[in-house]
Amino acid sequence: MNQDSPIMLIGVGGAGSQIAHGVSRAFGEPMRLILCDTDSVSARDNARFILLGGNRLSGRGSGGDVAQARLAAEDSKHEFNVHLEGVRLAVIVTSLGGGTGGGASLEIIKHLRHLGIPSIIFATLPFSFEGEEKSRRAQGITSMLEEVAGASIFTPLDQLIDNVDNMDEAMRRAVDTIATGVTLFWRMLEKPGYIRLDAERIKKIIAVAGRGKFATISAQGATRANDIIDGFKRSTLLASCNSVKSILLGVLAGEDLRLSEVGSIADGVRETFAPHASFDIATVNDESIFSGRISAVLMLFEANKVKANLDEPISLTNQKRRKRDLSPLSQGPQGRGRFTNVEPTIYNGEDLDVPTFSRRNITLDI
Amino acid sequence: MTNIYAALELGTTRSVLAVAEAKTGEKLKIVRHAEINSSGIRKSQILDIKQASESIKGLIKAIEQSPDNDHDSINIGNAFLVISGQHVKADPYCGSIQVEGSKVTNRDIEEVERACQMMVLPKERETLDIIYQTYGLDALEGISSPKGMSGRMLRLNTLHIHGNSNRINDARTAAAEANLELRDPLFAASCAADAVLTDDEKNEGALVLDLGGGSTSYAVYFDGYLAAANVIGIGGDHISSDIAYAFHTTHAQAEDLKKNEASAIIAPNGSSSARVPIQGSSPLMDARTISRRALDTVVNLRLKELFSIIRHELEYQDLLHRLHKGIILTGGGSALNGIDALIHNELGHPVRIGKPIHIDGLSDIENPESFAAISGALMFAHRNYESKPILSLFKGLFK
Numbered sequence: 076m077n078q079d080s081p082i083m084l085i086g087v088g089g090a091g092s093q094i095a096h097g098v099s100r101a102f103g104e105p106m107r108l109i110l111c112d113t114d115s116v117s118a119r120d121n122a123r124f125i126l127l128g129g130n131r132l133s134g135r136g137s138g139g140d141v142a143q144a145r146l147a148a149e150d151s152k153h154e155f156n157v158h159l160e161g162v163r164l165a166v167i168v169t170s171l172g173g174g175t176g177g178g179a180s181l182e183i184i185k186h187l188r189h190l191g192i193p194s195i196i197f198a199t200l201p202f203s204f205e206g207e208e209k210s211r212r213a214q215g216i217t218s219m220l221e222e223v224a225g226a227s228i229f230t231p232l233d234q235l236i237d238n239v240d241n242m243d244e245a246m247r248r249a250v251d252t253i254a255t256g257v258t259l260f261w262r263m264l265e266k267p268g269y270i271r272l273d274a275e276r277i278k279k280i281i282a283v284a285g286r287g288k289f290a291t292i293s294a295q296g297a298t299r300a301n302d303i304i305d306g307f308k309r310s311t312l313l314a315s316c317n318s319v320k321s322i323l324l325g326v327l328a329g330e331d332l333r334l335s336e337v338g339s340i341a342d343g344v345r346e347t348f349a350p351h352a353s354f355d356i357a358t359v360n361d362e363s364i365f366s367g368r369i370s371a372v373l374m375l376f377e378a379n380k381v382k383a384n385l386d387e388p389i390s391l392t393n394q395k396r397r398k399r400d401l402s403p404l405s406q407g408p409q410g411r412g413r414f415t416n417v418e419p420t421i422y423n424g425e426d427l428d429v430p431t432f433s434r435r436n437i438t439l440d441i
Numbered sequence: 442m443t444n445i446y447a448a449l450e451l452g453t454t455r456s457v458l459a460v461a462e463a464k465t466g467e468k469l470k471i472v473r474h475a476e477i478n479s480s481g482i483r484k485s486q487i488l489d490i491k492q493a494s495e496s497i498k499g500l501i502k503a504i505e506q507s508p509d510n511d512h513d514s515i516n517i518g519n520a521f522l523v524i525s526g527q528h529v530k531a532d533p534y535c536g537s538i539q540v541e542g543s544k545v546t547n548r549d550i551e552e553v554e555r556a557c558q559m560m561v562l563p564k565e566r567e568t569l570d571i572i573y574q575t576y577g578l579d580a581l582e583g584i585s586s587p588k589g590m591s592g593r594m595l596r597l598n599t600l601h602i603h604g605n606s607n608r609i610n611d612a613r614t615a616a617a618e619a620n621l622e623l624r625d626p627l628f629a630a631s632c633a634a635d636a637v638l639t640d641d642e643k644n645e646g647a648l649v650l651d652l653g654g655g656s657t658s659y660a661v662y663f664d665g666y667l668a669a670a671n672v673i674g675i676g677g678d679h680i681s682s683d684i685a686y687a688f689h690t691t692h693a694q695a696e697d698l699k700k701n702e703a704s705a706i707i708a709p710n711g712s713s714s715a716r717v718p719i720q721g722s723s724p725l726m727d728a729r730t731i732s733r734r735a736l737d738t739v740v741n742l743r744l745k746e747l748f749s750i751i752r753h754e755l756e757y758q759d760l761l762h763r764l765h766k767g768i769i770l771t772g773g774g775s776a777l778n779g780i781d782a783l784i785h786n787e788l789g790h791p792v793r794i795g796k797p798i799h800i801d802g803l804s805d806i807e808n809p810e811s812f813a814a815i816s817g818a819l820m821f822a823h824r825n826y827e828s829k830p831i832l833s834l835f836k837g838l839f840k
Binding site: 126420428 | 560
């Protein structure tokens, strides 16, 4: 368990725990990971597990009841706190339609947000053959998740799997596909190469992002850069993503990655999906994993339409404070006065060591 | 038999060392105490080990030299440590086990307690206390003693109080340099609550607010157990700092204004013309007067913000409406003019000042509420080490 990482992976529900465990296995190194479920069978070795609503459901699962799952997560939300020290971004993986995935994720994300930790959620939507009720249950929770999460990526399982008749095989491959994508995203954050993308930048991207889509493509050989662009163009996962406002691209490769390849993938992606959207790119160079090939992960985000106000008061106060620091009454760096060298008290993004009347811009009639 | 205990509180504005004596059949009694203005500590964090160590040496010397009627001399070798600061956190944790037979046995109870103790804390965190709250058995909740009950899954709800081990080790290092060994670190708010709450208040629901210099701690009790606690990194030192910033005073002047002139409630409009004199603090800063209303505004805004955070946290945990016995204030900040009225307004419950009621020896102290936490620490020592005298741990004995 890597306690120093500012990013935490949270697997919610049975399938979410499977995906998160798959990511952990694929990543191959200690990572900050929590699994949680209303059903105690999701507990796994070598992973921290939180039983949601143990008092309410006795570890027997939510029975597909979203309301029960929400209540269970509400009961247990404070058990997350002890694991969240230093966490600046949470990545949540789950599967919607079964009850716990959607219901619990919603409450967990709300709790994280209350603690000032933004989250990005990767959720699968059920296969169409799983029935209308499950599909309706999943769709019902997506808009609520979209409202509270920093960014939300919902991937229909139908789009992940082609030509597989066996149900178990289909589920296994779907979980593997999602896990692979999230693992690449994770490597992008945890093992940055020459072009870096850290948790703070991701926070800023998702602060303005809405619903998103994501796909991963791997290619090798002389034309691998072009093959990746073609792969993204053909990907059903990226289809029907309207009015793309921001693009996040990760290029993961071995030591033979050429700058021209990075450039052509970046240009190709921009031209194909949204030439005028905001664009962020990160590279990972790891010869031991990506020798001879390039893997690329692409995320397209629509504009944020429904999200509740995710303002960043700290930046606002910083701007106002900068002006005040020029006055003879300056309290020193950032206006923190005698608290300059001690651990700050930050609450909802505000630095409480700065005088309240000053942060509230209240003029005193002295 | 006589047992003696010592407890140390290294606060942001003042540090206290107290020694209590427990005689068989008598109430625990504080026999000696000393307090000095702290140095090298800010927001409950030690910033200068040497200065903090000097403060501890000063306290030990004062204790050893202060006369009392019953004892000629005393040497202190160890003390329990009262800690606060925003690094202290309290998190709920529910441990669960499958019951082995058809009914819950002592062994099952021990096992579920062990399951709770196995909670893994992040590195650099140190457990201060684990509060066993209530048991659950299958769908049944709120069980106080599950032994003999039938069920399948036994749960124990706990509250883990933990702090940053680096901050605690800094205190240990400072104390060691003053030749004082620190024993268990104890959470200030729960110590204060133990000292000032009656059993009735703990059962019916009460909030203890320990208003310190560097931070404010709270502890919520109902049904007889500690239900929730937290520390907000805002204390009386912030009020002084705000005053110094607003009115361009020295920190000492601001402290003086806070204690003697300021009010947590803004003066009514009719008295808006009232002025408060300030002595000149430098050749460039002459003696002058400031508006009392402006002074009260600075203090009021800071405290309203603090109590709105606490209110928000209590509402979030569904606890605010359970405080049937109201709010009890401890710590040096409770002496601030008008603070009880402001808290009543902000949190909606009656407020009283909490003086230690389960310990003797504080009758000569002007503000006994500021000794609540250290009194609770001495009570903890007495309760947990009653059968194991620690006299020998002191370098010298009472004569």
